[in-house]
Amino acid sequence: MVTLIWAGIVFVDESATPQSHFGVCVEDNRIIATGKYHELHARYPNAQIVGSEKFLLAPTFVNSHDHGRALNTLSLGVTDDLLEIWLLKLSSLPIIDPYLAAAYDGLRLLRSGVGTVAHSHNPRSWQNMEAEAIATLKGYRDAGIRAAFHPPIVDQNPLVYGDAKQFLATLPADKKPLAKQFMAPVPLARQDYFGLCTDLVKTYHDTEQFMCHIQVSPAGGQWCSDELILEAVDFARRYQTRLQMHLLETSYQRQYAYRQWGKSFVQHLDEIGALGEWLTCAHMVWVDEDDLSLLAERKVGIAHNPSSNLRLRSGMAPIAKMVNAGVVLGIGLDGHSLDNDQDYLREMRLALTLSNQPGANALTVTAPTIWQMGTTGGAKITLGKNVPLGKLVPNHLADLVLIDWSAVQDAAIPELYGEMTPTVEILLRQATRHHVKHVMVNGKWVVWDGKSKTLAENMLIAALREELAKQDKQKLLQTANNAEIVANYLRRFYGQWD
Numbered sequence: 359m360v361t362l363i364w365a366g367i368v369f370v371d372e373s374a375t376p377q378s379h380f381g382v383c384v385e386d387n388r389i390i391a392t393g394k395y396h397e398l399h400a401r402y403p404n405a406q407i408v409g410s411e412k413f414l415l416a417p418t419f420v421n422s423h424d425h426g427r428a429l430n431t432l433s434l435g436v437t438d439d440l441l442e443i444w445l446l447k448l449s450s451l452p453i454i455d456p457y458l459a460a461a462y463d464g465l466r467l468l469r470s471g472v473g474t475v476a477h478s479h480n481p482r483s484w485q486n487m488e489a490e491a492i493a494t495l496k497g498y499r500d501a502g503i504r505a506a507f508h509p510p511i512v513d514q515n516p517l518v519y520g521d522a523k524q525f526l527a528t529l530p531a532d533k534k535p536l537a538k539q540f541m542a543p544v545p546l547a548r549q550d551y552f553g554l555c556t557d558l559v560k561t562y563h564d565t566e567q568f569m570c571h572i573q574v575s576p577a578g579g580q581w582c583s584d585e586l587i588l589e590a591v592d593f594a595r596r597y598q599t600r601l602q603m604h605l606l607e608t609s610y611q612r613q614y615a616y617r618q619w620g621k622s623f624v625q626h627l628d629e630i631g632a633l634g635e636w637l638t639c640a641h642m643v644w645v646d647e648d649d650l651s652l653l654a655e656r657k658v659g660i661a662h663n664p665s666s667n668l669r670l671r672s673g674m675a676p677i678a679k680m681v682n683a684g685v686v687l688g689i690g691l692d693g694h695s696l697d698n699d700q701d702y703l704r705e706m707r708l709a710l711t712l713s714n715q716p717g718a719n720a721l722t723v724t725a726p727t728i729w730q731m732g733t734t735g736g737a738k739i740t741l742g743k744n745v746p747l748g749k750l751v752p753n754h755l756a757d758l759v760l761i762d763w764s765a766v767q768d769a770a771i772p773e774l775y776g777e778m779t780p781t782v783e784i785l786l787r788q789a790t791r792h793h794v795k796h797v798m799v800n801g802k803w804v805v806w807d808g809k810s811k812t813l814a815e816n817m818l819i820a821a822l823r824e825e826l827a828k829q830d831k832q833k834l835l836q837t838a839n840n841a842e843i844v845a846n847y848l849r850r851f852y853g854q855w856d
């Protein structure tokens with residue numbers, strides 16, 4: 359059975375050059391042919407036809423870094439703050455069933471035009487991570503979204519970067535036990551972690567259809583010893599998978615590296631042999647500009663998270679300079695988009711806007727460059743360079759989105775103003791998730807007319823409400839109060855680093 363999907367405007371590849379009245383033919387989970395609509399129609403007269411003049415057809419987007427939280431942290435009582443303080447405050451988040459969280463998050467992302475998500479897992483219980491991983495993967499699978507799964511591991515610096523004794527010395531005696539509660543080492547031994555990753559790779563790592571990718575994740579530079587990072591590199595290379603870590607999200611993380619080694623994080627990681635095409639770093643707001651060409655040379659990917667970087671007061675990543683240096687970039691929502699709505703189109707809009715800094719000498723980042731980050735760049739840094747995703751070309755996986763272009767456009771301007779219409783820029787400037795109509799992933803329609811075809815959204819919302827109703831609110835409030843007390847000292851502590 360062949361399906362012919364067509365639209366008035368089609369972006370075939372990362373150049374985002376608009377093709378008019380173009381279509382793609384899909385059989386099973388692959389694109390088998392592309393071309394002008396009437397030609398394809400003649401070639402495949404029995405194909406089922408989906409499309410319209412008023413649509414814009416494009417590859418689905420890749421969310422290169424996220425956490426699958428389902429519910430936004432603000433609604434759950436955790437207000438935005440400095441990353442270091444915010445992470446402490448996350449301790450009062452309710453525990454949501456991992457299946458439910460992934461299913462709901464996956465569904466929302468699909469409705470936003472995202473076909474692939476990189477899920478950086480936040481364990482409910484470190485000892486029970488295998489069951490959580492299996493439930494999370496099932497949630498994404500049932501939603502119908504591709505997922506790269508990152509089970510995390512950390513082995514140093516809980517709560518503060520560097521000497522914890524120095525921090526504890528700033529607390530009065532009666533508050534020290536409170537702080538120590540948040541400094542307990544993670545109860546997961548390194549060998550158990552890699553054992554878990556091995557089991558997950560053997561059972562779930564899918565290098566044919568790429569619906570599920572198991573990767574390793576020393577969660578962040580400052581939270582992981584060199585030995586741990588190197589073992590993760592070794593694992594990624596041995597199993598031909600990838601490694602994703604948070605890196606240089608805040609200025610304090612940058613300072614930590616200089617305090618620790620007298621050099622930048624990137625220089626240190628290069629010296630120990632951690633940099634390579636297997637690695638994707640999320641954030642990188644505080645990367646030294648001198649290190650960008652080295653990152654490009656080592657083929658390290660960067661997941662850019664503009665909303666999250668603003669909301670958690672981390673700053674703005676030097677995207678134009680990264681692009682100029684030849685670094686491969688993707689874009690991630692980090693579960694923390696500006697409007698709390700997992701809107702990928704709006705995230706690309708923010709990335710485009712913030713990348714272009716003031717001044718005649720500033721480098722320009724174009725709309726097609728941002729489009730490339732959202733599609734082929736994202737696919738590369740999320741699933742690897744050989745994954746056939748991010749373009750609408752024969753033999754690629756059939757992942758596509760139909761956007762209501764007629765609703766995106768300004769009604770007063772003629773539909774097609776010919777070559778004068780900067781189509782991709784208009785799309786990135788004006789489209790939102792509400793314009794996403796139909797989404798196909800792996801040859802299957804997963805969103806139709808803006809609604810999930812795989813899961814009943816109202817049932818998931820009802821189940822999430824039930825989850826929230828059964829929380830021990832008293833206990834969570836107590837944890838929130840304790841975190842708030844420690845946060846005051848933490849803020850003062852890092853204030854002295856400025």
Ligand SMILES: [Zn+2]
Pocket residue numbers: 423424425478604640692
């Ligand atoms: Zn993150």
